[in-house]
Amino acid sequence: xxxxxxxxxxxxxxxxxxxxxxxxAYRLSGSQADAEDLTQQAFLVAQxxxxxxxxxxxxRSWLFTVTRNCFLRTLRGHSAQSAAAMDLDLNQIPExxxxxxxxxxxxQDALNRLAPEFRVILVMYYFEDCxxxxxAEKLNLPAGTVMSRLxxxxxxxxxxxxxxxxxxxxxx
Amino acid sequence: xxxxxxxxxxxxxxxxxxxxxxEMSQLAARLASxxxxxxxxxxxxxxxxxxxxxxxxVDVPDDMKDRLLQRLAIEAKSTPAEGPVESAKANWRxxxxxxxxxxxxxxxxxxxxxxxxxxxxxxxxxxxxxxxAEGWFLLVDQAGTWHQDKRVSEQxxxxxxxxxxxxxWMPLPAVAYDRDAVAYDLTPSVGGPRITLIVLRAKVxxxxxxxxxxxxxxxxxxxxxxxxxxxxxxxxxxxxxLDYSRYVDTSSPRLARQTPRSFSSLIAARPMHGVxxxxxx
Numbered sequence: 061x062x063x064x065x066x067x068x069x070x071x072x073x074x075x076x077x078x079x080x081x082x083x084x085a086y087r088l089s090g091s092q093a094d095a096e097d098l099t100q101q102a103f104l105v106a107q108x109x110x111x112x113x114x115x116x117x118x119x120r121s122w123l124f125t126v127t128r129n130c131f132l133r134t135l136r137g138h139s140a141q142s143a144a145a146m147d148l149d150l151n152q153i154p155e156x157x158x159x160x161x162x163x164x165x166x167x168q169d170a171l172n173r174l175a176p177e178f179r180v181i182l183v184m185y186y187f188e189d190c191x192x193x194x195x196a197e198k199l200n201l202p203a204g205t206v207m208s209r210l211x212x213x214x215x216x217x218x219x220x221x222x223x224x225x226x227x228x229x230x231x232x
Numbered sequence: 233x234x235x236x237x238x239x240x241x242x243x244x245x246x247x248x249x250x251x252x253x254x255e256m257s258q259l260a261a262r263l264a265s266x267x268x269x270x271x272x273x274x275x276x277x278x279x280x281x282x283x284x285x286x287x288x289x290v291d292v293p294d295d296m297k298d299r300l301l302q303r304l305a306i307e308a309k310s311t312p313a314e315g316p317v318e319s320a321k322a323n324w325r326x327x328x329x330x331x332x333x334x335x336x337x338x339x340x341x342x343x344x345x346x347x348x349x350x351x352x353x354x355x356x357x358x359x360x361x362x363x364x365a366e367g368w369f370l371l372v373d374q375a376g377t378w379h380q381d382k383r384v385s386e387q388x389x390x391x392x393x394x395x396x397x398x399x400x401w402m403p404l405p406a407v408a409y410d411r412d413a414v415a416y417d418l419t420p421s422v423g424g425p426r427i428t429l430i431v432l433r434a435k436v437x438x439x440x441x442x443x444x445x446x447x448x449x450x451x452x453x454x455x456x457x458x459x460x461x462x463x464x465x466x467x468x469x470x471x472x473x474l475d476y477s478r479y480v481d482t483s484s485p486r487l488a489r490q491t492p493r494s495f496s497s498l499i500a501a502r503p504m505h506g507v508x509x510x511x512x513x
Binding site: 070071074075078079082083086087092093096097099100103104107162164167183185186187189191192206207208210211214215217218 | 238239240242243245248250276279280282283284286287288289290292293296297300301303304307308421
């Protein structure tokens with residue numbers, strides 16, 4: 061009976077949230093293959109730790125957290141890129157607005173050029189709609205660090221995706 | 233505009249109450265009094281709104297849900313039963329570990345008993361090799377005690393013949409001849425074939441030094457064994473028949489010095505001289 065309860069709940073989670081989790085994983089990992097792997101890992105962990113989910117209302121956020129943690133675990137052992145290595149001009153306020161649609165491949169390309177510690181914050185901000193305080197809490201970072209990284213990462217995106225803007229390679 | 237105010241401006245989400253936070257009071261005052269800053273803020277919010285939408289626009293593979301459910305079902309089968317979600321955590325863990333321990337112990341005892349019951353056990357024949365290899369994979373399925381840390385043992389290295397990254401591993405204590413082995417899960421992706429590699433420090437005389445190019449395909453799986461130095465590798469690919477050749481490199485070694493004998497040909501020819509010589513770990 062317990063197994064049945066668990067199976068139904070996991071199935072429901074997959075049915076309701078697989079698309080969002082995949083999209084989230086794609087923005088984090090940067091490729092379809094990696095996103096599929098990450099999504100699979102996240103749901104396997106979810107299946108294993110289902111007892112940690114207090115209610116289904118918080119399932120979406122919980123699954124994002126699980127996915128993010130899986131992603132961050134895959135980065136262990138990779139050399140972390142320091143903020144200083146992101147040679148970005150802080151003064152990135154756009155001088156004009158642009159109305160052309162955003163090219164999705166180019167958006168992902170811009171994200172992939174960011175160091176993971178910047179990319180994660182950006183995805184949490186835009187995808188999860190987290191405030192800088194929530195990001196700081198979830199990542200266990202000082203709020204000032206989150207603000208600084210968010211500002212730099214947003215500047216990078218705008219510069220890369222602006223119709224008139226270009227970004228040379230090496231800005232990871 | 234100084235750095236701190238700019239960072240605060242960037243952190244305010246469109247349509248939120250972020251600007252009303254006490255720590256944002258200086259920024260709020262500046263926005264109210266400086267039209268130029270207000271115009272900058274509007275441009276940032278405009279681009280933020282576009283990014284927010286664009287971040288969500290990712291095509292999801294059509295069969296993603298089905299493949300996930302399939303993979304979870306396979307995983308659930310190989311994982312010991314767990315307690316109800318709402319039960320106390322401590323009880324749940326104790327019960328889970330107890331069931332896993334009993335299953336593992338029963339399986340090991342059963343396999344060892346079966347093994348020692350076979351007469352002339354040191355001889356490797358077409359029949360008992362296949363039985364033994366299948367028993368190991370059965371043990372892996374039933375034990376379900378995977379370690380998730382993707383570690384690869386130096387003593388039991390993964391064969392480069394099998395394409396794929398280690399997802400998890402499982403120790404197989406005293407799996408054959410009182411020798412330890414390690415199982416690696418090399419399953420490539422959601423819904424793909426399930427690939428399990430078992431590594432044992434043992435030497436099988438006459439076994440070829442590469443995986444069988446065309447092993448028997450039964451019950452939707454292919455099993456092949458080969459020798460590499462003092463290591464015996466056995467891979468099981470569960471999926472379509474073609475998956476085996478996709479994920480297992482069966483090409484001949486460049487410097488092969490003797491005519492290899494395939495695992496399946498050993499079975500077909502029913503040889504009498506296959507003898508496993510165990511190597512000290």
